[in-house]
Amino acid sequence: MEAKTEHTFPFMEGGGEMGELTRNKNWETTTLGAPSTWPQSLRTTLSIVLNSRFPMYVFWGPDYIGFYNDAYRVSLGKDGKHPSILGMKGKDAWPEIWDTIYPLLQNVLKGNGATWSENQLIPIYRNGAIEEAYWTFSYSPIKEEKGKINGILVTCSETTASVKTMQNLEESESDLQFAMDAAELCTWDYNPLTNKFKSNERLKEWFGLPMEFHIQLNDAIAAIQKSDQERVSKAIARALDYTSGGKYDICYTIQNKKTKQTRIVRAVGRSWFNNENIAYRFNGILQDITDDKKAQQKIQDSEKKFRNLVQDVPVGIAIINAKDFKVELVNDKALDIWNTNRNLAEGRSIFNVLTEIEAGLRPIFENVIQTQTAQTGMEYPFNLVRNGQTVTAYFNFIFSPSIDDKGNVATILCVASEVTESVIARHHVLESEAEFQNLVLQSPIAMGILRGTDLKIEMANEVLLNHFWRKKKKEVLGKNLLDVFPELNSQEYPTYLRSVIKTGKPVSVKESHAIVESNGVRKEYYVDFDYIPLKELDGSISGVMLTVTDVTNSVAARQKLENFSKELEQQVLERTELLKKANEKLEDTVRELEKSNDELESFAYISSHDLQEPLRKIQMMSSRILKMESENLSEKGMQYFDRVISAAERMRTLIEDLLAFSRTSKQQEEFEVQNLTSLLEQVIENLSEKIEMTNTQITYDELGEAKVIPFQIRQVFQNLIENSIKFAKINTPPQIDIKVKTIHGSKIKNVLLDSELSYHELSFHDNGIGFEKEHEERIFEIFKRLHGKLEYQGTGIGLAIVKKIALNHNGAVSANSSLGKGAIFRLYLPLA
Known part of the structure; x- marks a missing residue:
């Protein structure tokens, strides 16, 4: 048999890791001294603790020296107190909880008996940090032979996991109850074996049932509207049949027995089956869907009204499915535009109906779906096949998305009206107007346009401005002729002009004597002029186009030729004077041209800038008239009004570009x-x-x-x-x-x-x-x-x-x- 040494004692035998650590520790450095001096009560306690598989810890003596076994060591984790606290004073070993456990230890040492704590929160330093931990433990006194208490035996088990599981379960139950209350849901639980039916108070309130804990299933069914009772009973029976899978989902109407209030509800639940495939439990929830059903009915009624309305409107309307672009709804006007019939359109992809416009139409649809915003087009061109030929047609359209409850585009509402004829007509008018204006402005003959009985100056080319009127455009355009040249009141021209506007008959006069005053200078001319009436679409005369040819020299020449024999010398003198004046005039013209070149850019800027304010007023007043009086305008009036708006928009663009052009010269x-x-x-x-x-x-x-x-x-x-x-x-x-x-x-x-x-x-x-x-x-x-x-x-x-x-x-x-x-x-x- 092996001999016992100073460091080997029977009470320290066994004990696994902690037994070995206890045997090898130099106890003489502690207040306990060598194990050979330890009292029998400590030896006996350690022998029990080291060889027990239940977590145990021992506090011994006035310093509360610590001992523990392998089962307890697990609770200490890693990177913590183990193994340094073996033999350490209690206060040094457990500083983080000493204020909590010291009163308990003192109470046991005073002879007040053992303690018991269940699921007590006592933090512990382990795994490199202070962790929250829950414990169920007991502190028991260790007495020596004479009855004195020298130590305390701690038996404990960590319950952290179970405590937190219970906490999570309570939180889940609380969250579930909160969700049920927030969603205003009813719950029921039915035992088919006992025919006992229990529910929350909300269900009993809805059904008008007594608030007792258990009621009969028949009581609940009796509150269901009679027309729905048989259908609900069959659904319950089907759910209680094992072969059905136990699923239950049905909508029906209930009526409160007391208040007679009706609700439309949806019941969702399932049955639970035992090993013998017999239902032992049937439970679920009940949701009030009354408002949803009423809203759904309103939507259906609105959709019906919408479909009827769509068929009557004079513009093309179609509803396109955003997923597969199938035509869900199309009115007769749209079918006319598409040149097809309803059987070939509804239920088919629009790209199969109108294959020729897919390249132009698909990107617009995809943009509607991606941006979830409406896309509009004004006079947008599409190539369509009509009567076997591909033609370009123009449309005003708006493609608007309809968003479903998941936030996705479900359908696209397409509203379009064809404006091909007006676009082509306006194009011809614009081209004609442009050609006419160029003809007038570039003509080597003096030409201009006067409007209305007030003879307002609308247009004057450079020859008329420079040669006859000797005025700048800004001095005359938009002003009345007789306000600019009052001296014409005493001459024949106003009478001729008003006669043309009144009768619509042109006037042509040769060698008319004209007197024009400009900038304080009076000049006389002999002119050939033609006054041509300008007619509108309705035949009315709105103005006069005038052409003027200066024949002063030829008249003077003829007069001189008639008097040539008598006035030859005087004619030579006059010609010399005329030549001198012509030279002076030429010099004046050169100087004016040089000055004009210097002032041209400044003039362009000022004129463009000053024109913007009246143009804004024109556009503002046009918009108001269009908004307030459009119903009072005839179709022809609307055409004229469209021309006004279009002309104003062209003028705005031209003014802005002229303004930008003039700025570049600064x-x-x-x-x-x-x-x-x-x-x-x-x-x-x-x-x-x-x-x-x-x-x-x-x-x-x-x-x-x-x-x-x-x-x-x-x-x-x-x-x-x-x-x-x-x-x-x-x-x-x-x-x-x-x-x-x-x-x-x-x-x-x-x-x-x-x-x-x-x-x-x-x-x-x-x-x-x-x-x-x-x-x-x-x-x-x-x-x-x-x-x-x-x-x-x-x-x-x-x-x-x-x-x-x-x-x-x-x-x-x-x-x-x-x-x-x-x-x-x-x-x-x-x-x-």
């Missing part, structure tokens, strides 16, 4: 060194909406710095980008690639630049329709357009502004293109 702005990339990004931000709508892609280099007038360069960038977007190919998103390089002036061809300087060459390359090479210079001329107004909107000023700004910056601009292959615009700016 030199008082100071040049600044600017980052060109920053200016470009500002323009792209300003055009972001147009860029997104057209799916335009723009790429650009780092453009460097240049000494520029910032707002003018931004105008250049904007005009070039908008030009590329405007002249994009059909069904092809615009792509604009902006690159930069440094180039010496001597290497730049086709534009006039300083050969001693270096320049930024900024190239704007797009994938648009391009233009023919012969137009590369013409496109920079003011008011020059390569396309008709119906095809592409604009005034023809944008690129002229680009050229003028480039020249202001001592630079240049050029264009290169070929038809159908895009265009490259190159802007040259001196290096900063």
